[in-house]
Amino acid sequence: MVDYRIFELGDFVLQCRKTLRKARLAYKTYGTLNADKSNAIVYPTWYSGQHYENEWLIGPGKALDPDKYFIIIPNMFGNGLSSSPSNTPAPWNGPRFPNVTAYDNVRAQHRLVTELFGIDKLALVTGWSMGALQTYHWAAMYPDMVPRILPFQGSAKCSRHNFVFLEGAKAALQADAAFADGWYASPPTKGLRAFGRVYAGWGLSQTFYRIEADLTHMGYASLEDFLVGFWEGLFYTRDANNLLAMLWTWQNGDISANEIFNGDFKAALGAIKADAILMPASTDLYFPPEDNAIEAAAMPKADLRVIDTWWGHFAGGPGTSPDDIAVLDAALKELLAR
Structure with missing residues (x-):
């Protein structure tokens, strides 16, 4: 609805x-x-x-x-x-x-x-x-x-540092052969999952991972469970070209x-x-x-x-x-x- x-x-x-x-x-x-x-x-x-x-x-x-x-x-x-x-x-x-x-x-x-x-x-x-x-x-x-x-x-x-972080996430997404320079016939799921994994190292702090907050505060059973369930899950259903369009907006924010x-x-x-x-x-x-x-x-x-x-x-x-x-x-x- x-x-x-x-x-x-x-x-x-x-x-x-x-x-x-x-x-x-x-x-x-x-x-x-x-x-x-x-x-x-x-x-x-x-x-x-x-x-x-x-x-x-x-x-x-x-x-x-x-x-x-x-x-x-x-x-x-x-x-x-x-x-x-x-x-x-x-x-x-x-x-x-x-x-x-x-x-x-x-x-x-x-x-x-x-x-x-x-x-x-x-x-x-x-x-x-x-x-x-x-x-x-x-x-x-x-x-x-x-x-x-x-x-x-x-x-x-x-x-500039923020720009570089986003370059890494973008490169991971575009490296999927299914991405096809943005003309994909079906979602580039490997690239979208990789995008989420790159993000995982940036969205939360070193201390978050050190104290295992993914397990104690977010209810995941293991680090891999968290990487797949939260981070891959966050981006897996998004459209790749939409992500890249907003990423460009972010990188050029001023x-x-x-x-x-x-x-x-x-x-x-x-x-x-x-x-x-x-x-x-x-x-x-x-x-x-x-x-x-x-x-x-x-x-x-x-x-x-x-x-x-x-x-x-x-x-x-x-x-x-x-x-x-x-x-x-x-x-x-x-x-x-x-």
């Missing part, structure tokens, strides 16, 4: 100067928009995730409480619900799907928020991982519209790479007016706290709060570490109360 709606963008010209014909932005809302339209929160999706995989942070009594707020989850281009390689008709299907930036995603989301809902100011933008990348873009691109942001386990620009800031990263950070709490995880292997510290120093109102955790990148989501999520939820409540 479809539990989301489609916002028709029409012919949407991207930064790469290619046009997404009849572009579609899938979204879901939670709660009710109040009379003065002041209670809206935008909560973008993460790498490969779809709106329902954001729902662990939403609920009565939580910071993202649908009884108080109108929460909008827009699905990223490439995630299989919004315009993606897997659902775009020829000739832009599969590996011909154009390169989409985070800037493109947020421009489309801005149209959804302003044109469909008539909202001119948000209460908050927040997101995990690539959702954090989009959060930074919202604040830099529309500073007068975004009074608060809380990006967690993500950054405003893909670091809030200054647009006509507003012309590559001046410090100026883009300085343009953010939002009251911000940046929440990296102490053991995140591809979004280390050092990157967020650099960002916070260039932002007018940023508070850097490192979550002390052995969960690595998964400290904030998707619902794997209750203790860390409680810290995140408390920070969201504090920020919304300001």
Whole structure:
């Protein structure tokens, strides 16, 4: 059963100067928009995730409480619900799907928020991982519209080290002969499983594996059980071209790479007016706290709060570490109360 709606963008010209014909932005809302339209929160999706995989942070009594707020989850281009390689008709299907930036995603989301809902100011933008990348873009691109942001386990620009990690995952996927340069007749399952195994060494910390948290906290019977059941399982059902499209978006993430800031990263950070709490995880292997510290120093109102955790990148989501999520939820409540 479809539990989301489609916002028709029409012919949407991207930064790469290619046009997404009849572009579609899938979204879901939670709660009710109040009379003065002041209670809206935008909560973008993460790498490969779809709106329902954001729902662990939403609920009565939580910071993202649908009884108080109108929460909008827009699905990223490439995630299989919004315009993606897997659902775009020829000739832009599969590996011909154009390169989409985070800037493109947020421009489309801005149209959804302003044109469909008539909202001119948000209460908050927040997101995990690539959702954090989009959060930074919202604040830099529309500073007068975004009074608060809380990006967690993500950054405003893909670091060179992060880029290299993604090259490894991409190479593993593309090495499957069945991938056929993106024109596969059936899913390249060996490549998708290899992709998950590369990810397994990065998404969680060394301490996570040292203390055998896959067994004690996640209920797996062995390391191999975890590698197959969790990591291969996470990507096995995803479309390969969709993964690669979003991977390109991630690798080229940069809030200054647009006509507003012309590559001046410090100026883009300085343009953010939002009251911000940046929440990296102490053991995140591809979004280390050092990157967020650099960002916070260039932002007018940023508070850097490192979550002390052995969960690595998964400290904030998707619902794997209750203790860390409680810290995140408390920070969201504090920020919304300001």
